[in-house]
Amino acid sequence: MGIEVNGKVLETDEEGYLANLNDWEPAVAEAMAKEDGTELTENHWEVIKFLREYYEEYQIAPAVRVLTKAIGKKLGKDKGNSKYLYELFPYGPGKQACKYAGLPKPTGCV
């Protein structure tokens, strides 16, 4: 499987997550969002940016409370909760946002 971005086909896993983290560029998120019929706003980008920064430091996506806290600080307290994140990423912030950010899918009982 793969996803076409700027004329290149990037390898993805069975569920459409990027196979190689380093293949990521903003256009990847755009392309994935387009497939889902989502338009990426600035707030989406804040989440994606944070996910990538966190992953770079910790090699894992942030836990939901780490994410909501960080987003609350950036976008305002009323947005620092999973309800808001689900509005942004209806398929689930953990999974959909990770996918757009080029991170592997979180595994386990989540």
Place this chain on the structure above:
Amino acid sequence: MADFETPELKEIPVIPKIKEGTMAHSKPYVAKAEFQEPLGYPGELVENWEEKAIEKLGELKGKYRSLQVYLDACVKCGACTDKCHYFLGTSDPKNMPVARQDLLRKVYRRYYTFAGKYFPKLVGAIDLTKDVLDEWYSYFHQCSQCRRCSVYCPYGIDTAEISMAAREIMDSIGVGQKYCNEILGKVFKIGNNLGLPQPALADTLEGLEEEVEDDTGVPIKFPLDVKGADILLVTPSADFFAEPHVDGLIGYAKVFHEAGASWTMSSYASEAGNFGMFIGSYENMRRAARRIRKAAQDLGVKRIVFGECGHAWRVAYSFLNTLAGPFDFLDPNYPVPQHICEYTYDLIQQGKLKFDPSENDHMTVTFHDSCNVARATRMGDKPGGQLEIPRAIIKTVCNNYHDMAPDTIGEATFCCGGGGGLLTDDLMEIRVKGALPRMQAYKEVIDEFGVTNIAAICAICKSQFSKVLPYYGFGMTDIVSLHQLVSEAIILSDAPADDDEDDE
């Protein structure tokens, strides 16, 4: 969103007319070599797989005599046929427990019984072919190993053991399930199902300490890798990561705090769950379980307490001593291991915890018995304690509680639909359909008693419900952790006095 139809909730539960083959297309992603090999399995289908599979079946039935009994004993009485949530939700007759068992039984008969060897057609014995293998892969991943059928089987045939054996046979010839095997690999490499490394775990727990102190004014600790602590808490890694799980973790921390306990978590054994059981692999189950022993020894703890995780409690309660024992280095005055519900309940009995149950007055709660806890374990020192103790805790911390229908709870509980290694997006259809009986029972108590929330003590149940509740028109956040209710109602004796006024 979904390319399947969510079953309709009826006024009363209906046993569906059979529709053959409706779920024959369902199968999870197959594990690639990178997920097979770390578990000791071949990376892809081996050349002489038929022979190897039959050999493995022979080995397993020799090692586990129960398996041979289950394969021999069925008289096709039909008592199990309408007991499986996956049959009730899909109408596919191969999801009747007897039919699921027969997938393996037919092959067993062909190679290991006199009649099957010489008169296969007379006894429904068949050769192991690629089609049969594909059918195994599909339907043995439509069983959550919840063991409800075995409660109704007059011979006590345990379909879960047959499913586990089938998965072990498939793994041994190179056909594993990606979800389970990738996760087990992460446990061996990093310490938990999520692959949450120590620094991320430490950062997450630090964040929780800040959050809880902001919220309560009390410096509640979430200790990690503290040598010499009395209690090692082993909890599913979902408790660190997801909602509503994390609210349960906050509840445990508040209980430990209020009890004045010295406790810690371990980054090495940062997972209660043990997917080795789901894939029927004694070796991998043992390998995961031994991490807990090592952590307990390295940290020098006196007790081990397990957090809210259904199958973990089965492995812990029923198998831990044989897998990773003896635990003679732990304090014999306490159960080895102990469940967090037993821990909290004991403190309640001793009058050491104070609650304001009105904090939960905005909810009317029901309790979903998790299959592995209800049917494979116990809590406390009386039969049925695993059913009574969680309810007793909820009733202490909540004013409004109603049980669901008796044939859907307790030892007859319906699975959430996502257990046994099926909690993966590639199996969403079977997960949603399999949740039907539970959703039906939940709807009944909503309609009759105005129930607003459903509590559980299993990470899988919690994740499964938050995913499937919306398919049936319920709220994603209806599902709560049991210790989340405890967390809301507990009175922290060192809380600042003006706490109440803040709310007004």
